[in-house]
Amino acid sequence: MKKFIALIRRIFLFYYEGFRNMSGWGRKVWIIIIIKLFIMFAILKIFFFPNFLKTKYNNDQDRSDYVLEQLINSSEKHD
Amino acid sequence: MIEQGASSLVDWSRAQFALTAIYHWLFVPLTLGLSFIVAMMETIYVRTGNEEWKRLTRFWMTLFGINFAIGVATGIILEFEFGTNWSNYSWFVGDIFGAPLAIEGILAFFLESTFVAVMFFGWNKVSRKFHLTSTWLVAIGANLSALWILVANAWMQNPVGMTFNPETARNEMTSFWAVLFNPAAVDKFLHTISSGFLLASMFVVGISAWFLLKKREELLAKRSILVAAVFGLLSSLMVAYTGDSSARTVAKVQPVKFASMEALYDGKTNAGLVAFGILKDSGKKIGEKKIKDFVFKIEIPDLLSVMTAGDKDAYVPGLNDYISGNPGKLILSATEKMERGRYAAKLLADYKKARSEKNSVQVEKIKGIFNSTDFQTDYFRHFGYSSINKPEDILPDVSGSFYSFHLMVMLGFFFILVFALALYYLFTDKLNERRWFLWLALFSVPLTYVASELGWVLAEIGRQPWIIQDLLTVSRGVSNINTGAVITTFILFGVMFTVLLISDISIIVKQIKNGPRH
Numbered sequence: 001m002k003k004f005i006a007l008i009r010r011i012f013l014f015y016y017e018g019f020r021n022m023s024g025w026g027r028k029v030w031i032i033i034i035i036k037l038f039i040m041f042a043i044l045k046i047f048f049f050p051n052f053l054k055t056k057y058n059n060d061q062d063r064s065d066y067v068l069e070q071l072i073n074s075s076e077k078h079d
Numbered sequence: 080m081i082e083q084g085a086s087s088l089v090d091w092s093r094a095q096f097a098l099t100a101i102y103h104w105l106f107v108p109l110t111l112g113l114s115f116i117v118a119m120m121e122t123i124y125v126r127t128g129n130e131e132w133k134r135l136t137r138f139w140m141t142l143f144g145i146n147f148a149i150g151v152a153t154g155i156i157l158e159f160e161f162g163t164n165w166s167n168y169s170w171f172v173g174d175i176f177g178a179p180l181a182i183e184g185i186l187a188f189f190l191e192s193t194f195v196a197v198m199f200f201g202w203n204k205v206s207r208k209f210h211l212t213s214t215w216l217v218a219i220g221a222n223l224s225a226l227w228i229l230v231a232n233a234w235m236q237n238p239v240g241m242t243f244n245p246e247t248a249r250n251e252m253t254s255f256w257a258v259l260f261n262p263a264a265v266d267k268f269l270h271t272i273s274s275g276f277l278l279a280s281m282f283v284v285g286i287s288a289w290f291l292l293k294k295r296e297e298l299l300a301k302r303s304i305l306v307a308a309v310f311g312l313l314s315s316l317m318v319a320y321t322g323d324s325s326a327r328t329v330a331k332v333q334p335v336k337f338a339s340m341e342a343l344y345d346g347k348t349n350a351g352l353v354a355f356g357i358l359k360d361s362g363k364k365i366g367e368k369k370i371k372d373f374v375f376k377i378e379i380p381d382l383l384s385v386m387t388a389g390d391k392d393a394y395v396p397g398l399n400d401y402i403s404g405n406p407g408k409l410i411l412s413a414t415e416k417m418e419r420g421r422y423a424a425k426l427l428a429d430y431k432k433a434r435s436e437k438n439s440v441q442v443e444k445i446k447g448i449f450n451s452t453d454f455q456t457d458y459f460r461h462f463g464y465s466s467i468n469k470p471e472d473i474l475p476d477v478s479g480s481f482y483s484f485h486l487m488v489m490l491g492f493f494f495i496l497v498f499a500l501a502l503y504y505l506f507t508d509k510l511n512e513r514r515w516f517l518w519l520a521l522f523s524v525p526l527t528y529v530a531s532e533l534g535w536v537l538a539e540i541g542r543q544p545w546i547i548q549d550l551l552t553v554s555r556g557v558s559n560i561n562t563g564a565v566i567t568t569f570i571l572f573g574v575m576f577t578v579l580l581i582s583d584i585s586i587i588v589k590q591i592k593n594g595p596r597h
Contacts, residue, residue: 018200025141025586026199029148032582037152039575040159048568049159052166052558064248065431067170071248071555072428 089554091565092164097539098569099156101532102576106150106583108531111225111272112279112314113143114218118211119306125211135299137202138595139283140214142587144199147221149583154228156572164565168546168556174251175241175258176231183227190220225275226268233264235547236538237332243459245430245449263332266325267538273317274534277494278527280311284501285524286591288517291510296594301510304501312498318491323386329541330387333548335401335473336541339480341383343397344370346405350395351378352386355485358478365402366471371478398477402470413470416549419457420464463550475543483537490530497523 022030053063117140124132158180161169169176197205197213205213234240240257241250252258284307287300330337338344341353344365356376363370381391388395396410404412411419426445433441448454467473497520504510510517542548546556 014200014204015196017204018196023141025145025590028582028586029145032579033148033151036149036575036579040152040155044156044568044571045159048564048571049163051162052164052560053170054162060247063170064246067167068245068248068427068431070167070559071171071551072424072431 088560088562088565089557091562091569092557093553095164095565095569095572096157096160098572098576099153099160100535102572102580103150103153103157104532104535105528105580106146106153107225108275108278109146109282110143110150110221111275112277113139113146113282114214114221115276116279116283116307116310117143118214118218119310121211121214123306125207131299132302134595135302138299139303140198141590144195145586145590146583147195149579149586153576153579164558164560165546165556166558168551170249171551171556172234172547173249175234178252178255179227179230179258183224186220186227187224190216191224194220222272225272229268229271230259230261230264232538233261233267234258236267236542237261237263238547238550242455243449243462245427245446262328266321266328270318270321270325271534273314273321274531276314277311277318278531280307280314280498281494281520281523281527283307284311284498285521288520289591290594292514292517292521297511299595301505304505304510308498308501308505312495312502315491315495315498319495322488322491327387333542334396335398336475336480338396338398338401339475339477339541340484340537342371342373342477342481343383343395344372344399346394346397346400346408348384348392348394349381350383351380352382353378353485356481358481365399365474366469368471368474398474401473413464413467413473416461416464417467417470420461420467423454423458423462424465460549463545463547463552463555466552466555467544472544476540480537480541483533483540487530487533487537490526490533494523494527494530
């Protein structure tokens, strides 16, 4: 157990010191990553990219019915 | 009006996906190739103990890190788009894409996030060998991540290893190995990663050439050119080899795309390979579609027949064969495929009706037909044709396919020459004198990006109108959402990716100007 805790501590310190001693370009890049991920997951995903089938239908049966309808629909026009 | 609205939705959804994929692909190939170049340089450092190689490794590793960090997760947006803009398609393929994309996610997260940290934070903290192992694992991990994405894309080009379940309206994987070793996937993976190696090698050669032009860091620049030009030359030969093998596979599994790549309208024996050509409106039509034909071309006699079938007398089918059919060559006409596709769609409609009427006998009967191999191979494989209006609608943009293919191939041969010249001038100690070549190497860097993007342009426009070859058209795969929302996100992505690209380039250029640290 002690060995495991020591290992976790070493890993934590490895990352901690790595981030603390990061070069100028490293800091800039991390700022860009954080802003990018925030825009992607907190803005785009939530407000602009809801899952169409999950938001419109409650269960897989309804979703498959809808898609089946879509698949057949354009074919029926030709009959 | 409704038709126009639908077509506008499809066009904007396509444009949005293309924009995202093109920007994403500006970051990926450099990561794929530069990771290996850095690993090779570090291996030389560990083996020789020469600190100059360590300096060199750290310089290129910095550029790799910037590109990797800014590009990372840009591909996730494509997955957002699947769920929102392409919900019919996502549902239809869900089970097939699930496995490869899940493996990709796990691999990317564990391999890359763990060992990338060791690469950048681990200098002087872990042993040299452990650090080197981490660098190699990042390179292998990044390329393995690409494998799973490419397996998923290849399935869309050549759907194999699955069966369609009418109950769930989804394709279900019947053989993971058939999906993984899909000939289209093997070719696509090898061709794509080798093109990434080529691009990264040219990046290193080009930037090193800039150092030589500025008379800075000459030893480091020449050492970089040595590693990158050898790797680049081998990679560019591999690109040519895998490109040839990829084209043979396309000829088998996507013959309409193949004929479009060569703008071959009428099939023939002793077909020549077009080395160079110019297409113009010919006044001719296939059905109601105007076609562009050659006003000028340079052709290598018999080569297309030899390349596709290994025999100069072999018949290479043209686009007209796939529109009108060619019974002698066992090619079904588009009209016949449309009829078969509509039969499959009618059966699916009957199934839905029987299910809603709770007619279990009829449901089981239709399920039995769906599960039969004959129905799957003779009818359901043409299911997508059920939504094709006219036979000529199966034609992709012929001139777009032709030019993207030929320009990509020309650039590919040009890069072989650049790498060979780089090595020749390096070994004859004439690199510094040949300033024209140093400029040429520098300006070849953006050309590798052009060639790399053209490969994707060809792959994707060449398979139109299909989103999944012969099974689902693009217009059927799209979600019924508001076009305005798609236009808004298109603009948002355009702005976001442009900002990311400008940041990437400006931070990289600054680091290059700073040069390797002492």
